[in-house]
Amino acid sequence: MSPFYLARSASKLVRRITSEVSVELKILSEKWRLLLAGLVFQYIHGLAARGVHYLHQPGPTLQDLGFMILPELGKERGYISETLFTFIFLSFVLWTFHPFILHTKRFYTVLIWRRVLAFLCASQFLRIITFYSTQLPGPNYHCREGSPLARLPPPQNAAEVLLINFPRGVIYGCGDLIFSSHMIFTLVFVITYQKYGSIRFVKMIAWCIAIAQSLLIISSRKHYSVDVVVAWYTVNMVVFFVDKKLTELPDRSAGSASILPVSVKDKDTKLKEENTRLLNGNSADSADRRPRTQMNGKHIENESHVDNESVKT
Numbered sequence: 001m002s003p004f005y006l007a008r009s010a011s012k013l014v015r016r017i018t019s020e021v022s023v024e025l026k027i028l029s030e031k032w033r034l035l036l037a038g039l040v041f042q043y044i045h046g047l048a049a050r051g052v053h054y055l056h057q058p059g060p061t062l063q064d065l066g067f068m069i070l071p072e073l074g075k076e077r078g079y080i081s082e083t084l085f086t087f088i089f090l091s092f093v094l095w096t097f098h099p100f101i102l103h104t105k106r107f108y109t110v111l112i113w114r115r116v117l118a119f120l121c122a123s124q125f126l127r128i129i130t131f132y133s134t135q136l137p138g139p140n141y142h143c144r145e146g147s148p149l150a151r152l153p154p155p156q157n158a159a160e161v162l163l164i165n166f167p168r169g170v171i172y173g174c175g176d177l178i179f180s181s182h183m184i185f186t187l188v189f190v191i192t193y194q195k196y197g198s199i200r201f202v203k204m205i206a207w208c209i210a211i212a213q214s215l216l217i218i219s220s221r222k223h224y225s226v227d228v229v230v231a232w233y234t235v236n237m238v239v240f241f242v243d244k245k246l247t248e249l250p251d252r253s254a255g256s257a258s259i260l261p262v263s264v265k266d267k268d269t270k271l272k273e274e275n276t277r278l279l280n281g282n283s284a285d286s287a288d289r290r291p292r293t294q295m296n297g298k299h300i301e302n303e304s305h306v307d308n309e310s311v312k313t
Helices: 003-053 065-069 079-096 109-133 158-162 181-196 200-219 225-245 264-279
Strands: 293-295 298-300
Touching: 003 109, 003 158, 065 225, 079 109, 079 181, 079 200, 109 181, 109 225, 181 200, 181 225, 200 225
Parallel strands: none
Antiparallel strands: 293 298
């Protein structure tokens, strides 16, 4: 490739990214509230998981069908499930930002993340209620009897709780079992790609990866089987009902890449304009331009109209 071609391609890419950034920033200026609320709730969810660790009581591992069927990975291979989850997370994030680079654009990044955060927050809210209702003895190695991490001493101050000891406090948490947070993220990402993704083969692979993630979580003894099973049907139902309440995303693939979603302010302006036209006697239908006269409170369409009440037989 010649330097001229590379420079030209780089220039096009920069223009494409700059244009997309300006569009996304305009949407963000109107849609930032739900995004901010979703991000704040991620902290609240982490705070709740940290809090339940103070209530955790280690004990014998409960009888579990998944533990009987699947071989135990062991402490030295527990990283496998985390590696797969990291791959899922990063792949999804990169996919949501592809409109900044690629020509094919099916959605706006800001709007897709508003939707994803709504799914996550609704699922995590149910998760908080569930794991505070009943605390099970953690099956993970650091949550078992004899481990110094299984119990947390009472906090000395509020900062110790509010800072949640990130990231160690998140990685070595105990008690937040039903249902799996890893599966919430995994299923929300897969379901979102199933609806808004464009490659059928990738959709099939994504569901296979979600199943593999479920099995690895159980094999690594990070969750009981019930934590994973409950996540599968709860997250799907949450996404189904929340999705119906949200406004559908505009499809950019139908040649409307440059059209921004109509804001509430724009809708109100159009509605006011239509009402003004109606009050001024102009119909919203520009095709109907027939002259109208008024007689005794009645509109007469044509001069040749004869009032039947005035005709005497």
